[in-house]
Amino acid sequence: MKKFCNDPKNYVPDMLKGIALANQDKLKYIPDYNLIMRADIPQPNKVSIMQGSGSGHEPAHVMIVGKGMLDAACPGNVFAAPPPDYVYQTTKLIAGPMGVLHLLNNYTGDTMSFDTGRELAEAEGIEVRTVVINDDVAVKDSTYTVGRRGVAGNFFVIKAVGAASERGATLEELEKLGNRVVSVTRTFGVALTGCTPPAKGTPIFTLEEDEMEMGIGIHGEPGRKRVKIQPADKIIDEVFAIVADDLPYKAGDEVALMINGMGGTPISELYILYGHAHELAEKRGLKIKRHYVGEYCTSLEMAGFSLTLVKLDPELEDLLAAPAEAAIHIF
Amino acid sequence: MKKFCNDPKNYVPDMLKGIALANQDKLKYIPDYNLIMRADIPQPNKVSIMQGSGSGHEPAHVMIVGKGMLDAACPGNVFAAPPPDYVYQTTKLIAGPMGVLHLLNNYTGDTMSFDTGRELAEAEGIEVRTVVINDDVAVKDSTYTVGRRGVAGNFFVIKAVGAASERGATLEELEKLGNRVVSVTRTFGVALTGCTPPAKGTPIFTLEEDEMEMGIGIHGEPGRKRVKIQPADKIIDEVFAIVADDLPYKAGDEVALMINGMGGTPISELYILYGHAHELAEKRGLKIKRHYVGEYCTSLEMAGFSLTLVKLDPELEDLLAAPAEAAIHIF
Amino acid sequence: MKKEVIMAKDIEFVVKQIADTVLKNEAYFSELDGVCGDGDFGYSLARGFEKVLAEWDNMDHSTPGNFLKKVAQVIMSAVGGVSGTIWGTMFLRVGVKLGNKTEITREDAIELLHVAIDAIKQRGSCDLGDKTYLDALIPTVDALEKAFAEGKDTAEALEIAAKVAAESAEATRSLVAKKGRAAYTGERSIGTLDAGSVAVAKIFEDLAIAWKEN
Amino acid sequence: MKKEVIMAKDIEFVVKQIADTVLKNEAYFSELDGVCGDGDFGYSLARGFEKVLAEWDNMDHSTPGNFLKKVAQVIMSAVGGVSGTIWGTMFLRVGVKLGNKTEITREDAIELLHVAIDAIKQRGSCDLGDKTYLDALIPTVDALEKAFAEGKDTAEALEIAAKVAAESAEATRSLVAKKGRAAYTGERSIGTLDAGSVAVAKIFEDLAIAWKEN
Numbered sequence A, B: 001m002k003k004f005c006n007d008p009k010n011y012v013p014d015m016l017k018g019i020a021l022a023n024q025d026k027l028k029y030i031p032d033y034n035l036i037m038r039a040d041i042p043q044p045n046k047v048s049i050m051q052g053s054g055s056g057h058e059p060a061h062v063m064i065v066g067k068g069m070l071d072a073a074c075p076g077n078v079f080a081a082p083p084p085d086y087v088y089q090t091t092k093l094i095a096g097p098m099g100v101l102h103l104l105n106n107y108t109g110d111t112m113s114f115d116t117g118r119e120l121a122e123a124e125g126i127e128v129r130t131v132v133i134n135d136d137v138a139v140k141d142s143t144y145t146v147g148r149r150g151v152a153g154n155f156f157v158i159k160a161v162g163a164a165s166e167r168g169a170t171l172e173e174l175e176k177l178g179n180r181v182v183s184v185t186r187t188f189g190v191a192l193t194g195c196t197p198p199a200k201g202t203p204i205f206t207l208e209e210d211e212m213e214m215g216i217g218i219h220g221e222p223g224r225k226r227v228k229i230q231p232a233d234k235i236i237d238e239v240f241a242i243v244a245d246d247l248p249y250k251a252g253d254e255v256a257l258m259i260n261g262m263g264g265t266p267i268s269e270l271y272i273l274y275g276h277a278h279e280l281a282e283k284r285g286l287k288i289k290r291h292y293v294g295e296y297c298t299s300l301e302m303a304g305f306s307l308t309l310v311k312l313d314p315e316l317e318d319l320l321a322a323p324a325e326a327a328i329h330i331f
Numbered sequence C, D: 001m002k003k004e005v006i007m008a009k010d011i012e013f014v015v016k017q018i019a020d021t022v023l024k025n026e027a028y029f030s031e032l033d034g035v036c037g038d039g040d041f042g043y044s045l046a047r048g049f050e051k052v053l054a055e056w057d058n059m060d061h062s063t064p065g066n067f068l069k070k071v072a073q074v075i076m077s078a079v080g081g082v083s084g085t086i087w088g089t090m091f092l093r094v095g096v097k098l099g100n101k102t103e104i105t106r107e108d109a110i111e112l113l114h115v116a117i118d119a120i121k122q123r124g125s126c127d128l129g130d131k132t133y134l135d136a137l138i139p140t141v142d143a144l145e146k147a148f149a150e151g152k153d154t155a156e157a158l159e160i161a162a163k164v165a166a167e168s169a170e171a172t173r174s175l176v177a178k179k180g181r182a183a184y185t186g187e188r189s190i191g192t193l194d195a196g197s198v199a200v201a202k203i204f205e206d207l208a209i210a211w212k213e214n
């Protein structure tokens, strides 16, 4: 295993320590619950928003806590949903008079932890609503009762509800908004390599030199099918069609287009992929109003990408364009 | 070779096409010279700033063209300095009445191309000044006449002169400023893996499962020494001392601290590294005024990082904090 | 059914045994989960039971019920994912069911195991055949009940149950995963062992041996 | 020295030969550059000479001088890095030196090769022993000059020069790189071949064979 880390058991706390030290003015870190939260939360006129999920998806979610984004994140270990107690304690700590919005990616572990944590918080009179994100079209919804996974599309849900909450939206409005974003967001992922959870020390899966995996999730779960590696444009041809046909996105639709890196793919490759996706979107008559190329929701050092389309309306576009802050930044 | 690309010979143009399509409102792309430039340049009251370098270091430099950053970038192929003609043509296209600032990382190839390109441009009456960036302490200055390499520290030079040029600084002032930033900037890099230039198809160097390379450059050049892999904190102990002792950075100094990823290292690991570097900086009495964790100057998909320290003064701090735009963005 | 009363110390002995099995098999369990899941199963469980052992002396040992509720809390605060909630809920509900009892009969034990099974079913909205813990646990508990009914002593009954557990875990190979992360691989999960079921088997195997030696 | 006049078509023949050698050895040259450099040497040169061949028919063939200046321009617009400037400058200066000449003697040829050597020295601020092109090119040109002086015919002289080139390239193994990217590896560059010198050797080797066959 080639990683910059100390004791693999401390992978998550060591990372959180780094985030906390870098942002002492804006963030609070509570090691007991892997909790990174805004220092200025709760606020009387704002719903507090949190997401859990496992670690290993950075910047999601601990590095996108900030004004206009998440108010708190309490990740579990790498690829493990947070323990129910983290969810409960975090909910209590961020709860203001307007309540708490739980965002979660649709995985059994996360759902279970958040259900339990919510029950405990509600028992103490905290109002909680939940938006379940399930943008991954790789999973065929009908086949399994677990439903679609939540993947990189969660960024758009967070960004939208984060912006709306700063403008004073109620818990109910945010729940509605979140679900509306989910309903217009679709994603599909591809991997060239597996990834190695630090505590496991070996790759979750391995691909031959000429193979790629279509339809991966963000936990290194193998995907829909394993095929021979293709030129970038060919891959995008297939992936774009799968995503665009799903909603479907139609000529005249205004969209946001995201090429998300899985952690080990350089941004040069992401732009190669973006270029052809942009061409296909235009060919289909979609109007690209916003674009996102970079790492938003990763699987450790996996080489791979996902493509996300979001259908925009003026309100949503405005929320996505609203100013926001996060630990990750360029300048 | 596991990469998302088409014909490896088109790696750079395919990437540039992606950048251009994503930023049609703000950037101009001239395929003949691999040129990405601001659409609103040249301007009468602003020195134009360009950097060349090889490709494969993205976001440097084609993705950091924008207001308050570079006005143009004309990269060569992967890891190859731009042909002299690109430098010449780009200089001509961006030249306004206040002249053109050439920024370049200190590599023989880049120096040669920029010297030749500058000669040709000057012959046409364009005023050009050059700042050579050489922040890499891994190269022992005295031993070889080639001098230190320019690596991730170039971000700070670009950011500072970019901001100053927006405020109307003259070519001479920018040259001075650039050299001043170089004089207070130091970097050292470490790799866990090599990287594979697309056209070559095989890794430039390979490291055993338990090895790392200390003192790498940004072109996959092997570094100072090859040693057994160490825990993150141990690595930072060594790297931080090498960098901090070089200027040296002394108790009471205000600094910017950067942990730059080399392309294949996830941001979770970068924050693990950052956390300990922050601790060591504080222990030495340095005041961290700005921090940077992410990818600024990469080597394709290499797993590795570099640590940069910049000694700040109020003017420099203000320039680094000034607003700026680039193709890479989060929101 | 033979009268053989299980005491507070036996309950604690079982928890300690489970902890040992989990810690011993950390790498193996993670490896199994890695084939079609995300490879964290062994790690997650191990961190939970490690904490149970670390806090052992500070826990409430007044009654088996209180003790198990405390174990549940520790697990819920330390283990994430499916396992954290499942194991936490199991221990919690069994603890609640025990109430203030300090001695429990073998009938009680079977009843408590059914409480655990129901906890999994409800929390995981799953059932036999979904390729979860249940596919090992249900046949094993049935076997134990039958052995008790046939008058076997506890050590003997556990040995029989352990054999059934091992067979049932092995039999999960033929199942398509319908729950948890492995479900995403669909048909490809056929031929692989369910990590949770193997854990159940290993626990009963070790417990049977330990009970005999004890 | 024997009188043997080199014509315009011979100059073009040499350029074509160089292009062939470069294209044929693309992968090999890059591999050599990858050991201590950045692995782009073969690729860079190949893209340049590919473009020279592609534009061949549109180039100015009026005189060898004009032709070489055009070759220089094409390379400077297509090849980056050390090689782009070095090769571009070499062809440019040799072209300038040629002026309007259409026939050149063997003495002229040696003089032109010295122009090329000086171009490298000046542009690269390097000299013999720095582990660059020069370590193959200088001994090779010396050998060629000597062979001409001894009255050998061009084919024979080229054969001798090619042998010296190969030996000199091989001898770069013992040198520490003092220029270019390989310099960063310091002592570690000992034992490795200099890519630029090997290119010189291959070019002379192929040229000697081709000249004989021609």
Ligand SMILES: Nc1ncnc2c1ncn2[C@@H]1O[C@H](COP(=O)(O)OP(=O)(O)O)[C@@H](O)[C@H]1O
Pocket: A079, A080, A081, A108, A109, A110, C033, C037, C038, C039, C040, C041, C042, C044, C080, C081, C082, C083, C084, C086, C120, C123, C124, C125, C126, C131, C132, C133, C179, C180, C181, C194, C195, C196, C197
């Ligand atoms: N819905 C479910 N209900 C009960 N048990 C489940 C469920 N889904 C999976 N399991 C069991 O949990 C095991 C995996 O646990 P764990 O790795 O902690 O889950 P995850 O990583 O998906 O959060 C599986 O081997 C299976 O036995």
Ligand SMILES: Nc1ncnc2c1ncn2[C@@H]1O[C@H](COP(=O)(O)OP(=O)(O)O)[C@@H](O)[C@H]1O
Pocket: B079, B080, B081, B108, B109, B110, D033, D037, D038, D039, D040, D041, D042, D044, D080, D081, D082, D083, D084, D086, D120, D123, D124, D125, D126, D131, D132, D133, D179, D180, D181, D194, D195, D196, D197
């Ligand atoms: N300063 C220099 N002057 C002349 N030749 C040089 C110099 N540095 C390196 N070389 C030659 O150039 C070759 C590498 O060329 P190339 O790969 O194009 O350079 P780079 O990748 O460093 O830009 C080396 O093998 C060496 O022969």
Ligand SMILES: [Mg+2]
Pocket: A054, A079, A080, A081, A109, C038, C040, C041, C081, C082
């Ligand atoms: Mg998990």
Ligand SMILES: [Mg+2]
Pocket: B054, B079, B080, B081, B109, D038, D040, D041, D081, D082
């Ligand atoms: Mg190069």
Ligand SMILES: [Mg+2]
Pocket: C033, C037, C038, C039, C040, C041, C081, C181
């Ligand atoms: Mg798992």
Ligand SMILES: [Mg+2]
Pocket: D033, D037, D038, D039, D040, D041, D081, D181
């Ligand atoms: Mg090179």
